[in-house]
Amino acid sequence: MFEQDLNQYWKTVVDTIQDGVMIVDIKGTIVSVNKGLEKITGYTRSELIGKPCLVLDCNICEIVRENKGEHWCKLFRDGTVDMRTCLLTKKDGSNIHVLKNASLLYDTEGKVMGAVETMTDITEIIEKDTQIEAFRRELMAEDSFHGILGSSSAMQQVFDIITNAAQSDAPVIIFGESGTGKELISKAIHDVGKRKRNPFVKVNCAALTESLLESELFGHVKGAFTGAYQNREGRFEAAHGGDIFIDEIGDLPLSTQVKLLRVLEEKVVERVGDHRPIHIDVRIISATNKDLMQLIGQGAFREDLFYRINVIPITVPPLRERAEDIPILAESFFRRIQLKSGKKIEGVSNDAMGAMMNYPWPGNVRELKSAFEYAFVSCQESLIQPYHLPPAIFQAKMPKVRKTPANREETKRKQLVEALEKSGGNQSEAARILGVSRVTVWNRMKRFNVNLKKEYKI
Secondary structure, three states: OHHHHHHHHHHHHHHHOOOEEEEEOOOOEEEEEOHHHHHHHOOOHHHHOOOEHHHHOOOOHHHHEOOOOOOOEHHHHHOEEEEEEEEEEOOOOOEEEEEEEEEEEEOOOOOEEEEEEEEEEOHHHHHHHHHHHHHHHHHOOOOEEOOEEOOOHHHHHHHHHHHHHHOOOOOEEEEOOOOOOHHHHHHHHHHHOOOOOOOEEEEEHHHOOHHHHHHHHHEEOOOOOOOOOOOEEOHHHHOOOOEEEEEOHHHOOHHHHHHHHHHHHHOEEOOEOOOOOEEOOOEEEEEEOOOHHHHHHOOOOOHHHHHHHOOEEEEOOOHHHOHHHHHHHHHHHHHHHHHHHOOOOOEEOHHHHHHHHHOOOOOHHHHHHHHHHHHHHHOOOOEEOHHHOOHHHHOOOOOOOOOOHHHHHHHHHHHHHHHHHHOOOOHHHHHHHHOOOHHHHHHHHHHOOOOHHHHOOO
């Protein structure tokens, strides 16, 4: 009785399964499918039953099918197909990735009467794997230094200073226009340095009022001011043992500058409303887009504080002064936004790249990223064209003569070879000649396929 009930409700059981199930006879004709297969392929049951299984255009059929001998299909010869990843064609012509299992069906006398196949839709998994691989390539990009992109000599010098500054506990100050990536540089200093396993705390002086800023930096005690309902540690305490990044330090009020100066000199903080000193071990990294010497002349910034924070200065060049980095940055932003949006845009046209190379980028790298976000919204074609970019970039006047990225790359290779020849193959000396780090020389040798042992005698 139980077996009869199973047979009666078997179709309901199979239709409940989300995976696709298909039964074929010994000639490969489809005799039964479940709702899962209808959903996966887009075909209805009536459109599939009676049709050869070739209708699904499985890409591994060419591998398993045989045209000679007793068996027309490898499945009927070997008896099973286990965990095979394959590509099917849906009714609408699109492809779908599935994981296929198959086995033969026998009658009561042991004679083969057909086969059953199960198919699991793994398209989403495949797409995620593709995204992960793309992100991995992004992270391993040759022209990337801890998330900062650039192969220009100006940026290579910045990378060298970052590496050297990271080994010191002296205060670092980063100068640069808005949008040049000062925060990324501060994070790179932390990630490369001795304090990388300890906190990295950020605070933006321009985003807070004077009263809130002191509380954020130094903390407060209960009752120190209206709304101070409990004790709170400040950013300096939170950063103990690590680094604190003070962005837009040029906007720091004079009263707060005095307290910051004491922190630098005595390595102690006092919470607002309290006079008990709290000893801290914090390295200060600051940044500004303002001319601090001009502010000192105006009486808006303390000269003694300036010399305390200006121990290791790093100046980030604006994008217009390192135009050779635009193609690298453009490629990175394109890939990231493409992955995020899922939009089927294949690349950037030469004309669009030319427009970007010509534009002065007053908003620097941040503006370049915004331009790609704009382009991905406006572009409905396979390539981003100049008219897909923001109007200010598209309407910029093109120069009469421009160097192409390929010419710049060839120039770099020539300079590398000449430096290696002058140094007798010594990479450290070649790095000094080029004004870059030894690691940069090694990376360029790898990128330009310059074989030291093959081309130079040591």
